Amino acid sequence: MLSETSTATVRATLPAVGAAIGDITDLFYRNLFEAHPELLRDLFNRSNQASGAQRQALAGSIAAFATQLVENPGTRPDVMLGRIANKHASLGITAPQYTIVHTHLFGAIAEVLGDAVTPEVAAAWDEVYWLMANALIALEERLYAQRGVTAGDVWREWTVASRIEETSDVATFRITPADGASAPAFRPGQYVSVQVELPDGARQIRQYSLTGAPGPECRSFSVKRVRGAGTPEGEVSAHLHARLRPGDRLRVSAPYGDLVLDGSGAPxxxxxxxxxxxxxxxxxxxxxxxxxxxxxxxxxxxxxxxxxxxxxxxxxxxxxxxxxxxxxxxxxxxxxxxxxxxxxxxxxxxxxxxxxxxxxxxxxxxxxxxxxxxxxxxxxxxxxxxxxxxxxxxxxxx
The missing domain is CATH 3.40.50.80 (Nucleotide-binding domain of ferredoxin-NADP reductase (FNR) module)
Known part of the structure; x- marks a missing residue:
């Protein structure tokens, strides 16, 4: 829960921060990737960065979280946090990365808002950030523990067992663990992250829903080729369609995702x-x-x-x-x-x-x-x- 002093400050400054959040997130990502180019190369989705979609999503989540804190101080947006935490877990995000984000996000806030960022304003929004970050860190640690992995260590090598052309733009890949170990269980509706090395050396990651378990040691996912003008749009889906064949190896994460049936038996x-x-x-x-x-x-x-x-x-x-x-x-x-x-x-x-x-x-x-x-x-x-x-x-x- 946000402190009373910070609540008043955040409520007063939320309109100004909200109006500038697009500029803030744009500058944040530019500064982050300048300092850590490996994050754009090997972690963040370059297509979403190019389109601006990731900036919009970050801006929306920050604004929604801050609004929830000041308007409903006794509750927390757990559905939103759970969705983000599952995505982060599938990417192998770890706690120290939140400190890196904090450094560049608050640098962007100070640069965009200038003198409006008094020590009181900075302290209040710092509290907002760490309330959100620590909630996500706790959720992600729980997700890692449920999978029996150490924080961030979600990747395994899999072998492509078969490929099925579903439509002209959709292919289904059936995969088995390369080490012969058991395939991890998953809940219906969950997804895995798939990491591929592209011709420029980048290791880009995308998420694909598991479509089923054709056998006890086999999992399947389907990939739609994203067509668009220019690069890097659709670079991973195009790579998988053009190059992935039976016998190839693939780095795949443990299954995650919060869109799962609740088991209640309801209609x-x-x-x-x-x-x-x-x-x-x-x-x-x-x-x-x-x-x-x-x-x-x-x-x-x-x-x-x-x-x-x-x-x-x-x-x-x-x-x-x-x-x-x-x-x-x-x-x-x-x-x-x-x-x-x-x-x-x-x-x-x-x-x-x-x-x-x-x-x-x-x-x-x-x-x-x-x-x-x-x-x-x-x-x-x-x-x-x-x-x-x-x-x-x-x-x-x-």
Whole structure:
């Protein structure tokens, strides 16, 4: 909890900091990477840095955390913190790195705000930072302990067992531990980080949802090739599509992620768009094995049936459940596709059982639209869970 003195100072300065947070985060990253170029080369996502997405996400999380401290001092934004901590754990972030971030973040604040950063203001925002940082450090240490690894030591060598071309832009890779040891267990909906060495020597990292466990010592994940003008956009997905073949080695993290089923047996809505179907498939596989008794409504939106990766599995796994239905929307459907399922996802005609828990994964505009429709249908906000591939821009855009 923020001290009373700092609460008053943060409340008074939050509008000024919020108005300048974009400039602050931009300068922070420039100074950080100038002092530590290895972080941009081997840890941070260069594509997200180039697009500005990571700056937006950092700005949104800082503003949201500070606002929570002053407006609801007795609570903590644990959902946001948990999502960040899982991402950090999958990257192998350690406590000393928070000190590095602190140095450059507060240097940027002082430079951007100038004389407005009095000793009292600096002390108050320092308290905000360390409340957030120490909460994340504690959560990440707990996540490492749950995996039985020392802090940051999340990487293992895996061997590509097979590769499946799902669509023209999506490939599924099945991998096994290179040392023959047991594959770590994972919860449906979780992801792994994959690190590859690119031609310029950078070791870039991306996260991919586990789509299932084809065998006790085998895991699978699907990669959509990100197409765009210029580099480094899509550099890792393009590298994996062009170069990764059976027999190749790959550095993969332990599984992490907080978009996981709660095991309550409640009615479910599993909604996805594009490659966001991958964590949903893992959930469906688990539910079918468990014989989930409550209704499950599966919703997916895509450009066309040809673009719908793992479409057959999506439908087949839904069909294994005793009380489930699948509803696919396509912007460019094939002949005979229902007219009411053409275009973007529209839940208005779908009945949902009372107490439905919703899990969403896909582009942010899709998830915002589905969330709004669910709220209109009476689903509680606390029962709507989501996963973002890449920086979480939801808070940055609220």
């Amino acid at each position: 479910l809505l599993l909604a996805s768009a594009g490659i966001g179907c991958t964590p949903i498939l893992s959930m469906l596989e688990h539910l079918s094995k468990e014989g989930h008794p409550s209704p499950v409504t599966v919703v997916h939106g895509d450009r066309s049936p040809a673009d719908h990766a793992l479409r057959t599995d999506h439908a087949a796994l839904t069909g294994k459940l005793p009380d489930a239905s699948a509803h696919f929307w396509y912007e460019d459907p094939e002949p005979g596709h229902p007219a009411e399922r053409t275009g973007t996802v529209d839940l208005s005609g779908l009945p949902l059982a009372p107490g439905t828990q919703a899990y969403l994964c896909g582009p942010l505009p899709f998830m915002r639209a589905v969330r709004s429709q669910l709220l209109e249908k009476g689903v509680a906000a606390a029962d709507i869970h989501y996963e973002v591939f890449g920086p979480d821009l939801w808070l940055a855009q609220d």
